[in-house]
């Protein structure tokens with residue numbers, strides 16, 4: 001690990017000042033950043049500890065939604081009764097991630113910004129366009145079992161590893177931030193992440209030194225919630241494929257469907273065409289297959305991860321069957 005300066009911010013204004021326009025990095029739980037620093041994948045000259053900032057509460061918003069402070073630990077968020085009752089897809093996604101100890105440390109903001117688990121990204125002896133732009137991509141033509149089948153580029157085929165972000169994407173969450181000049185902005189989670197394109201090192205739309213202050217959930221929408229994560233082990237493993245679903249049915253028809261996918265792309269994946277293929281239709285196997293066809297129309301395997309295409313299909317169909325159980329099939 002390289003030497004770095006350490007400072008601790010006592011309020012938001014100080015955090016903005018200490019970030020020096022992005023020259024320093026924020027550290028929250030440290031469960032991802034410190035690993036990356038030990039491996040010298042990331043070598044910031046300075047860290048700003050934000051753990052004393054007043055961003056640890058979950059508050060109700062005027063419209064009946066919730067504002068989750070960026071420092072709320074994943075464990076507390078999963079256990080909050082308002083989340084468990086009104087946004088169970090989020091609770092379940094959080095509990096499917098990491099381990100109890102990690103969830104106690106991992107923060108809401110840090111979880112959104114955790115970096116890919118691509119093996120080559122962590123191995124500084126191999127080429128990786130994300131770690132070192134222009135050096136190549138070890139995963140293309142290499143070991144790519146965990147990699148993307150949607151939205152990848154010829155520069156990077158990494159996936160985003162967060163479970164929490166997949167559920168938040170299905171729930172239409174909004175990220176609240178404070179820029180380096182102290183001004184606030186809001187970014188819909190659907191606009192927050194970027195596909196790799198030619199610049200896989202740029203993963204989201206945050207500006208250097210911009211601090212996530214909260215994530216806002218809209219008013220609860222009801223429906224049947226489910227988060228299903230398919231992985232190599234029953235716990236303590238990242239998703240090969242995951243599906244976050246919030247689905248409503250009425251009179252034997254699907255009336256609303258919100259679906260987001262993990263393990264498939266550089267960002268939590270959501271495709272409005274998949275949801276359109278379901279709404280207004282009877283919840284039959286034929287309908288579910290049509291939705292899977294739409295989801296996977298552009299899917300492309302890289303060799304070792306070809307299995308993700310049928311796996312994503314089967315997982316989506318099984319989830320849709322379960323969330324519409326008893327809806328008059």
Ligand SMILES: Cc1cc2nc3c(=O)[nH]c(=O)nc-3n(C[C@H](O)[C@H](O)[C@H](O)COP(=O)(O)OP(=O)(O)OC[C@H]3O[C@@H](n4cnc5c(N)ncnc54)[C@H](O)[C@@H]3O)c2cc1C
Nearest residue numbers: 028029030031032033097098106107109110111162163212
């Ligand atoms: C062994 C292991 C298994 C795991 N398994 C899973 C899993 O199955 N599913 C899953 O989803 N995750 C998993 N994780 C990842 C874990 O959820 C993340 O490491 C954690 O959520 C990151 O949060 P943190 O607060 O520790 O972030 P940090 O490590 O402190 O920071 C991560 C990044 O976010 C930035 N940052 C942090 N807070 C802010 C903020 N408020 N504003 C701006 N920038 C900020 C930091 O600068 C850094 O770039 C696993 C991690 C480990 C180590």
Ligand code: SF4
Nearest residue numbers: 118120128137156157
């Ligand atoms: S897939 Fe992306 S993160 Fe992995 S080696 Fe290629 S460029 Fe790096």
